[in-house]
Structure formats: C-alpha cells, structure tokens
Amino acid sequence: MRAEYGKLMMWFFLISDALTFSGFLTAYGFMRFKFEQSWPVAEAVFTHFPGVEGDQPLLYVALMTFILIMSSVTMVLAVNAGHEKKQGAVAWWMLATIIGGAIFLGSQAWEWYHFIQGDKGAIELADTRILKVADADGHVLSFSQMVHGEAGHASNHEEEFNQSDVFAAFKANPNWKLIEPGKAGAVYEHAEAMALLGQGAEIVQGANMHRNEYGHKLFANFFFFITGFHGFHVFSGVVFNFILFYNVLLGTYERRGHYGMVEKIGLYWHFVDLVWVFVFTFFYLV
Amino acid sequence: MGEHAHPTGTAWIWKIFWLLLAITAVEVALGIVKPEFLLVQFAGTSLLNLIFIGLTLVKAAYIVMYFMHLKFEETFLQWTIYLPVLILIPYLTFILIAEGAQIYAA
CATH class of the missing domain: 1.20.120.80 (Cytochrome c oxidase, subunit III, four-helix bundle)
Structure with a gap:
C-alpha cells in the first residue's frame, strides 16, 4: 500500500x-x-x-x-x-x-x-452526600443569597462563608429545603433537612480531588x-x-x-x- | 482503489467549517432550550441525548473524512484506520453500558 x-x-x-x-x-x-x-x-x-x-x-x-x-x-x-x-x-x-x-x-x-x-456552595452530610439549598420554588440558592438576602449574588464570587452563618440562615427560613444535585435526586423538606443537618454536616465551597460542591466527588x-x-x-x-x-x-x-x-x-x-x-x-x- | 481525487482551492474547507459551526449551534441551542417533547425516554435515554450523540458522530465523520483527508487516502489505508476504531469503541461502550445497568440495578 x-x-x-x-x-x-x-x-x-x-x-x-x-x-x-x-x-x-x-x-x-x-x-x-x-x-x-x-x-x-x-x-x-x-x-x-x-x-x-x-x-x-x-x-x-x-x-x-x-x-x-x-x-x-x-x-x-x-x-x-x-x-x-x-x-x-x-x-x-x-x-x-x-x-x-x-x-x-x-x-x-x-x-x-x-x-x-466554586459557584453557589453546598452542604456535605456526615455520609459524604452533597446537598444544595433550594427555595420554595426549587431554585438553588447560593451562600451569598442565603446569608446576604436581597443583596446577595447568584454566585459566591470568591467570598468565604462561615458555616454557622449558612446554617443559621437555613434554620431561619422554614420554606427552604435541601436537594440532591442529580437528575432524579432526593428532596428533603425543611423539617427533614434540619434532622439531617443535626447528624453532623459541613459546608463545601469549590472543588478539589477530595470533594466538590457540585455533587459526587468522582465528577x-x-x-x-x-x-x-x-x-x-x-x-x-x-x-x-x-x-x-x-x-x-x-x-x-x-x-x-x-x-x-x-x-x-x-x-x-x-x-x-x-x-x-x-x-x-x-x-x-x- | 488508489488515491481519490483531492479537492482543490479553499472553498471546500470553508464549506465544512460552516457545516461544523451550524451543527454546534444547533447542539448548543437544544442544550439551552431542552425542548419538552425531545425529553421522552427512548432506548434507555432521552431522545434529546440520542440527537446530541448523532450530531456528534456527524461532526466527527466530517473532521476525519475532510480535515484529516481520510476520504482522499488509499481505500486500504482508510479501512486500516476505520476498522479498529469502529469495532473496538462500540464494543467498549456496549460492555460498559450493560455492566453499568447491572450495577445500578443491584
């Protein structure tokens, strides 16, 4: 040839x-x-x-x-x-x-x-699952929107948030819920979500090889x-x-x-x- | 057999460019809008995903055949390249999808 x-x-x-x-x-x-x-x-x-x-x-x-x-x-x-x-x-x-x-x-x-x-930030449960915070309509909220309210941005813009501020904001808003990021992910209404947070949880901002705020760490x-x-x-x-x-x-x-x-x-x-x-x-x- | 007629000039290059650009634009538009009627489940995934994969394969074919000149090479060389890829990649995809379905169900 x-x-x-x-x-x-x-x-x-x-x-x-x-x-x-x-x-x-x-x-x-x-x-x-x-x-x-x-x-x-x-x-x-x-x-x-x-x-x-x-x-x-x-x-x-x-x-x-x-x-x-x-x-x-x-x-x-x-x-x-x-x-x-x-x-x-x-x-x-x-x-x-x-x-x-x-x-x-x-x-x-x-x-x-x-x-x-990172973008909006997320909460990592004790069992390493990543959950997003959403309002009553299911729109995902950024930490910035949670903590700063109306003045907040859709993205956290490199601001580092305090875990206690984020959890306090969640606790104060009974119509907020926690959702799994996947296509058919679970939804936890406020009472159930508070019980999950009570078992130990951390906030996650950004991504590295160990964990990321977007979802499963393999992603x-x-x-x-x-x-x-x-x-x-x-x-x-x-x-x-x-x-x-x-x-x-x-x-x-x-x-x-x-x-x-x-x-x-x-x-x-x-x-x-x-x-x-x-x-x-x-x-x-x- | 033998070397196939190679196009001359540059008009054919720009034709392929516009085609690739148009396909990408369609993909992005579908990805942003995600039309409801295309989200029906079909063959284990949504119709929209199958459209994405189909358009991708069309793009890939144009890049390989025209930009990489494979269409104008010897017929023997064409098949030397096409066969391993066309046999091994679908096979790999098939076994991993089958295995993935098993593991997800378990």
Whole structure:
C-alpha cells in the first residue's frame, strides 16, 4: 500500500489515543450511571461567562468549541498552502493555528479556575452526600443569597462563608429545603433537612480531588482528568505547531521540497479537535 | 482503489467549517432550550441525548473524512484506520453500558 511511513505511524498513534479517550469517556458514563442521584447536571455547573453576571449555561464552552474548530480550519488551510508550496501562506496559517490553540488553553485555565473556586456552595452530610439549598420554588440558592438576602449574588464570587452563618440562615427560613444535585435526586423538606443537618454536616465551597460542591466527588475527578488530559494534548499540539512554524520560517520544508511534516502534525491537531467534540457532548451536553 | 481525487482551492474547507459551526449551534441551542417533547425516554435515554450523540458522530465523520483527508487516502489505508476504531469503541461502550445497568440495578 502506498502510504507514507510517517503518516501511517501518526494514524496508528491516533487510533491508540482514540481508544484511550474512549476508555476515559465510557468510564465517566459508567460512573455517572451508577451515581445518577448525586451526579451534577452539567448546565448547573458550568454557568459562567466572562464579564456577565448570572447563569449562562453552555455559552462559554460553546465559544471554546468554536475557537478549536476555527483553529482546525486554519490548520487545514496551512496544509493546503503547503501542497501549493506557498511558504508565506503556510507561515501565516500556522501562526493563526498557534494563536487559536493558545486562546483555547487560556479559556480552559479560566474554566478550571472558576470550577475550583466554586459557584453557589453546598452542604456535605456526615455520609459524604452533597446537598444544595433550594427555595420554595426549587431554585438553588447560593451562600451569598442565603446569608446576604436581597443583596446577595447568584454566585459566591470568591467570598468565604462561615458555616454557622449558612446554617443559621437555613434554620431561619422554614420554606427552604435541601436537594440532591442529580437528575432524579432526593428532596428533603425543611423539617427533614434540619434532622439531617443535626447528624453532623459541613459546608463545601469549590472543588478539589477530595470533594466538590457540585455533587459526587468522582465528577470533579473525571473533570480534572479528562479535560486535563485533553488540555495536555492541546498544549503539546501548540508546542509542535510552534516548532513547525519556526521551521517554515527557516525554509526547512522549502529545502526538503515538501510540507509533509505540516500534514502529519495537522493530523494530530485535528484529532485534538475531534476529541473535544466528544468531550463537549458527553461532559457538557448529555 | 488508489488515491481519490483531492479537492482543490479553499472553498471546500470553508464549506465544512460552516457545516461544523451550524451543527454546534444547533447542539448548543437544544442544550439551552431542552425542548419538552425531545425529553421522552427512548432506548434507555432521552431522545434529546440520542440527537446530541448523532450530531456528534456527524461532526466527527466530517473532521476525519475532510480535515484529516481520510476520504482522499488509499481505500486500504482508510479501512486500516476505520476498522479498529469502529469495532473496538462500540464494543467498549456496549460492555460498559450493560455492566453499568447491572450495577445500578443491584
């Protein structure tokens, strides 16, 4: 078969990498299925958009998806220009691809920051279950809204709350209840909720590997692991793209007579976009 | 067999771009609105989730076939890449969903 050795090997690497990511995503689905009641609904977790107050589900991650698709397009344009041996055009499109990748990485850092910092806060029971505080209509309340009342924000905005203030506010409002974050999670009316709190409970703000305010602790672990592993791929891709860009400027591929290397790294870069398409669906949409 | 005709120019690239963008926009709109009539249970999940998965596979197919040029490679190379992925990933998904249903029921 007439396929170039390097290209074939890149494809084989991508097949194995695709299987690795499938392993992660199916494991995520498996655990989510098992802990359905305490598994957070993604739209309730990723609600921030830079400079906008209030809940904006999906918009930010949609923007990140757009940026990555765009940088995939500039990569195809670079490969295309390489076939036509246009050194200047390859350089410009490579530069655009590097910038797209860098913006994506920055966006991901921003999202991690807000995920770790926390949004509304939650209460962890003695049996490690995470419960959200909701008003009579079932709207989830932030600690800020609980403690500051009308002056509070829908997000805690990095304010650290005192456990006793949060519990006192809950006790003083008999129509508030505790709800499990999952799709079919349990609902505890006020009297029942007070009994649960009496058995020992703590407030949780933000997320780490041990616990998170959004729901089951595995949710945060999978979030860090899958988006982190994908982000590492993007970072590696940006480094490869930079090396390519540098060599295009030096005229390495002009002297070699072909831009095959741009094509091979291009395959890797599209694969990173491809994986994100699946992460977007299974982490944020489904 | 043999190498398939490769499109020239850049118009085809932008066509794929608009297509991917449109599919993503539809996904995001459905994800925000979550129309009531699509939330009916079907094949173990909601119809909406199946639509999301279907649209994702369409996006993936366009990226692999056009952006990654696989449609224009040798037929033999195409199947060398398609077969392991198309056999192993559905198999992995199937066994984990089956096992997950068992564990959830237990």
